[in-house]
Amino acid sequence: MSRILIAGESWITATTHTKGVxxxxxxxxxxxxxxxRAALQAGGHEVVHLPAHLVSTGFPETQEALSEYDVVVLSDIGVNSLQLAPDVFERSIPGRDRVQELAQWVTAGGALLMVGGYLSFSGWQGxxxxxxxxxxxxxPVDLLIGDDRVERPAGVVATVLDAEHPALGGAGTxxxxxxxxxxVVVKEGAxxxxxxxxxxxxxxxxxGAGRTAVFTSDCSPHWAPPAFCDEWSGYAKVFQGIVAWLTSR
Incomplete structure (x- = not known):
């Protein structure tokens, strides 16, 4: 089975309570x-989660370090967290460009999945x-410039185009x-x-020699409501299928 790094999917909330004066x-x-994480672990995979606030210091800096993993998942984590390590941002000391390193690792045979969210793809206000x-x-997709979010508060149901493709894991239609x-826009050849x-x-x-995939909605609320990510048996099948396809080359 695969060793998977999930970067992102965490946040810190500050709430101001006003009580009289x-x-x-x-x-x-x-x-x-x-x-x-549970869906991938149920498929026998080892999952390492790097929370968003640790990405700037803990994300692998080199292709060699990335090669400790079979798949990298970027989910709701902006590009600044990858590129602006403390030495670069706070002390103006040049360092590795982890965006370039990740892209080069993929083309050399790595596997990358991006999952949607307010800080995925172009994201909220770009x-x-x-x-x-x-x-x-x-x-495998071209990204829009600016805010690419599409809110569907009434709900939108997916149309499955190829239910037999192994990347969908037999989740049905x-x-x-x-x-x-x-x-996003599908690239030619994807x-x-x-x-x-x-x-x-x-x-x-x-x-190149690697594979990439996107799931443009979220893997958890709010875009993925409980009926999708908690109650639907196809949820695990889809993400297990994507990982299996990414690593089957």
Whole structure:
């Protein structure tokens, strides 16, 4: 089975409580990785989670370090967290460009999955920032410039285009509704397996000697409601299928 690095899928929330003339601020830490991690572990994979606040210091800096993993998953983590290590951002000391290293690792035979979210692809107000980077070059989709989020509060159900493709893991054609996604465009030569309306949901492709895939909605709430990520048996099948396809080359 595969060793998988999931980078992102956590956040820190600051809440201001105002009580009359007094106020105080409370902070909380949340991880959104539970469903994805459980699904992959159920398939026998080893999963290492690197929370968002540790990515700038802990993400592998070299292709050699990346090679400790079979698959890298970027989920709801912006490009700045990859590129702005403390030495670079705080002390102006040149260091490795982890975006370039990751892209080169993929083309040399690695496997990359990007999962959607407010800080995936281009993201909220374009702040995820992956457009015009080397990571965008290896993904099987072209990224939009600016805010690429599509909110579907009433829900949108996926149309499965190739239910027999191994990357969908036998999840079938009846999928629960999702509440949003990142809009992207399928690259020439890539394979679109499922879509939401006219936009891609699952796309896979080759990148040099490696493979890449995207799941443009979320792997946890809010875009992936409990009916999708907790109650639907196809959830684990889809992500297990994607990993199996990424590593089968």
């Amino acid at each position: 007094d106020e105080f601020t409370a902070h909380s830490y949340t991880e959104g990785v539970a469903q994805l 702040r995820a920032g992956y457009a015009r980077t080397e990571i965008a070059d290896v993904l 009846e999928w629960p509704a999702l509440l949003g996604y990142n809009r 394979v679109e397996l499922a879509r939401l309306g006219d936009d891609p949901l699952v796309v896979v492709g080759e990148a």
